Amino acid sequence: MASIQGKKMNPTRFHRSQIKFYLVLVPMAILTGLPIVFIFSQALKPLDELYLYPPRFLVSHPSFSSFRKLFEAMNSSEVPIYRYFYNSFLSTFLTVVCTVFITAFAGYALSKKDFKAKNLIFSINTTALMFVGAAVRIPRYLIIYEIGLIDNFAVHIVPALAMPVGLFLVKQFMDQIPNELLEAAKIDGATDWYTFLRIVVPLSRSSLATVVILTFQAAWNSVEASELYLNHDNLKTFAYYMSTLTTTGNDVAGIGMAAAATLIMFIPNLVIFIFMQNNVMSTMAHSGIK
Amino acid sequence: MKTKRITKTTRDAMRGWLCCLPWLAGFAIFTLYPIYSTFKMSFESVVISAEGLVRSSVGWDNYRRVFLADVTFPGILIDYVGSIILEVPIVIVFSLIIALILSKDIKGKGFFRTLFFLPVIIISGPIIQKFMDMGLMTIQGAQSNPVLLNILEVLPESVSGLLLKLVNSFVMILWFSGVQILLLLSALQKIDGSMYEAARIDGASSWECFWKVTLPNVRNMIVICLIYTIVTISTFDTNTVITTIQTNMFQTSRGMGYASAQAWVYFVVLLLVIGLFMLLYGPRNEHIYGNTKLAKLELKRAKKLKKQQEKDLKRLYRESRRYRE
Numbered sequence: 001m002a003s004i005q006g007k008k009m010n011p012t013r014f015h016r017s018q019i020k021f022y023l024v025l026v027p028m029a030i031l032t033g034l035p036i037v038f039i040f041s042q043a044l045k046p047l048d049e050l051y052l053y054p055p056r057f058l059v060s061h062p063s064f065s066s067f068r069k070l071f072e073a074m075n076s077s078e079v080p081i082y083r084y085f086y087n088s089f090l091s092t093f094l095t096v097v098c099t100v101f102i103t104a105f106a107g108y109a110l111s112k113k114d115f116k117a118k119n120l121i122f123s124i125n126t127t128a129l130m131f132v133g134a135a136v137r138i139p140r141y142l143i144i145y146e147i148g149l150i151d152n153f154a155v156h157i158v159p160a161l162a163m164p165v166g167l168f169l170v171k172q173f174m175d176q177i178p179n180e181l182l183e184a185a186k187i188d189g190a191t192d193w194y195t196f197l198r199i200v201v202p203l204s205r206s207s208l209a210t211v212v213i214l215t216f217q218a219a220w221n222s223v224e225a226s227e228l229y230l231n232h233d234n235l236k237t238f239a240y241y242m243s244t245l246t247t248t249g250n251d252v253a254g255i256g257m258a259a260a261a262t263l264i265m266f267i268p269n270l271v272i273f274i275f276m277q278n279n280v281m282s283t284m285a286h287s288g289i290k
Numbered sequence: 291m292k293t294k295r296i297t298k299t300t301r302d303a304m305r306g307w308l309c310c311l312p313w314l315a316g317f318a319i320f321t322l323y324p325i326y327s328t329f330k331m332s333f334e335s336v337v338i339s340a341e342g343l344v345r346s347s348v349g350w351d352n353y354r355r356v357f358l359a360d361v362t363f364p365g366i367l368i369d370y371v372g373s374i375i376l377e378v379p380i381v382i383v384f385s386l387i388i389a390l391i392l393s394k395d396i397k398g399k400g401f402f403r404t405l406f407f408l409p410v411i412i413i414s415g416p417i418i419q420k421f422m423d424m425g426l427m428t429i430q431g432a433q434s435n436p437v438l439l440n441i442l443e444v445l446p447e448s449v450s451g452l453l454l455k456l457v458n459s460f461v462m463i464l465w466f467s468g469v470q471i472l473l474l475l476s477a478l479q480k481i482d483g484s485m486y487e488a489a490r491i492d493g494a495s496s497w498e499c500f501w502k503v504t505l506p507n508v509r510n511m512i513v514i515c516l517i518y519t520i521v522t523i524s525t526f527d528t529n530t531v532i533t534t535i536q537t538n539m540f541q542t543s544r545g546m547g548y549a550s551a552q553a554w555v556y557f558v559v560l561l562l563v564i565g566l567f568m569l570l571y572g573p574r575n576e577h578i579y580g581n582t583k584l585a586k587l588e589l590k591r592a593k594k595l596k597k598q599q600e601k602d603l604k605r606l607y608r609e610s611r612r613y614r615e
Contacts, residue, residue: 018394018396018397021391021394021396022396024387024388024391025388025391025396025402028388028406028464029402029405029406031464032405032406032408032409032464032465033405033408035409036408102312102313102316103313105309105310105312105313106309106310106312106313106314108309109305109306109307109308109309109310110306110310113302113303113305113306113309114299114302114303114306115302115303115304115306115307116303118306121310121314124322125317126517127561128317128321128322128325129517129521129525130520130521130524130525130557130560130561130564131321131325131525131553131557132525132531132532132535132553132556132557135328135535135539135549135550135552135553136321136324136325136327136328137539138331138336138539138546139323139324139325139327139328139331140320140324142327143319143320143323143324147319158316158320159316159320161312161313161316161320162313162314162315162316162317162320162321164317164321165518165521167313168517168518169469169473169518172514173476176480192305206472206476210410210469210472213410213411214410217410217411269411270411272411273407273408273410273411274404277403277404277407
């Protein structure tokens with residue numbers, strides 16, 4: 001069934017017998033692809049089309065009126081808009097970089113090192129995954145208050161660093177790297193650090209790329225820190241600013257601005273995704289893990 | 291040269307701890323401790339007042355209220371368990387089918403892979419709520435389909451309700467499969483092609499190949515996907531249970547203590563659900579040996595052998611050092 005390529009069992013080019021696959025793939029692909037189209041078309045709708053009933057999926061007279069309103073609103077904000085952008089980019093960047101390092105280290109240790117309590121740590125992590133995130137909000141606030149991170153820029157980054165889902169994925173993926181490979185490296189005189197950088201990380205690149213995408217998502221879209229832990233406006237993020245625009249602006253124009261804001265918030269996600277997904281897919285195919 | 295040396299295994303263990311440390315610290319402070327404090331709060335009544343939080347112990351009262359006095363919560367929980375038991379296998383089967391097709395060498399493979407992974411970036415964003423509000427998550431017109439309506443009328447209400455829910459959230463289900471497709475795809479690509487060849491030579495059909503070669507090989511990955519799916523679906527922001535807990539949190543009549551108790555009940559239910567799935571599909575190693583007892587014996591013998599070898603190695607090492615000195 002799978003991966004019989006190379007044995008020339010599968011045709012290399014399009015063949016009539018493959019049509020059945022396309023019959024499944026194409027409708028599913030359209031279903032999953034629709035939301036992207038929707039985001040764009042919604043942002044370009046003029047006001048009258050936004051209130052059309054029944055709502056129409058595609059825009060028929062595209063216009064930039066929503067964007068114009070959005071930019072007008074931005075210009076009238078107290079804190080210059082680039083400040084929000086700067087905060088968002090800086091916090092997202094730092095969060096992603098640190099998280100990837102921390103997760104990779106922890107995943108490596110939990111997967112390839114032998115020490116007591118290692119299985120315990122991992123099962124605690126997996127169980128913690130299932131706890132309702134919203135319910136810990138107040139205790140978390142108390143902790144952040146006690147540490148003294150209130151009104152500190154680091155509050156965007158520090159609480160987001162230990163990501164249970166990420167560790168779960170990375171550790172499981174690293175488990176698939178054969179121990180023999182590491183032993184071979186050790187025999188050839190590779191240090192721990194070298195083995196980690198040159199063997200473990202490249203082989204688990206696809207799971208790390210997934211972690212990058214997930215972390216970026218979480219960090220870029222997060223409003224929790226700005227909403228709860230920060231009082232100064234010039235420390236807050238762009239995501240928060242967007243959410244205030246669309247929730248306080250309760251007037252008729254609000255929904256158009258919300259759509260435009262959604263598109264603006266979405267584009268960095270898409271860009272990061274396009275960059276990283278290439279990494280995810282290609283290494284997956286030639287990971288050499290057998 | 292008589293200084294006490296740290297053995298290799300302890301050094302390895304120490305490095306392991308060191309690697310884990312940053313993650314462990316963050317996890318303990320920002321995830322584990324808050325969870326522990328909600329546990330404590332679930333036995334207290336917590337009132338937010340001007341002077342801060344006022345906490346007083348109430349014993350099992352919160353839990354008693356969750357089960358005996360709350361009108362809606364048990365119903366929501368039962369609904370949720372029903373839907374998750376229905377949805378999770380669908381997600382897994384769907385992602386397995388897509389992964390199987392994508393692991394073949396068809397045209398536009400890269401494009402399709404990207405597309406199916408795409409929901410990952412939308413599903414976690416705030417955008418999803420907007421879609422739900424617009425009813426985009428359902429297949430338009432499916433509910434008024436005469437065939438479907440007839441089927442629904444025949445079935446008992448409890449079954450048809452679930453079925454209707456399924457139709458309503460079908461697109462949503464597809465959207466939860468992004469990471470799963472990826473994981474399964476990677477597992478499929480790791481299967482050795484020569485295994486299929488061997489099976490073919492022995493006269494296995496593609497169908498048999500799928501059940502006897504493909505499925506056992508991706509089994510562990512399926513278990514990982516199972517856990518991942520349950521977790522993402524049940525900690526998803528728009529999940530009804532979570533929204534209920536969230537609204538209760540800031541209500542003065544119920545408050546944080548009550549919401550914590552609800553969260554813990556939900557947590558236990560989730561663990562039970564995962565336990566159920568594990569019982570059904572959990573990892574099994576017997577099939578390699580066919581016999582558990584034999585496998586265990588084999589394992590014991592292997593461990594013994596390894597220990598002996600390690601001992602021998604150590605002795606050799608010691609002797610060689612003495613020799614050098």
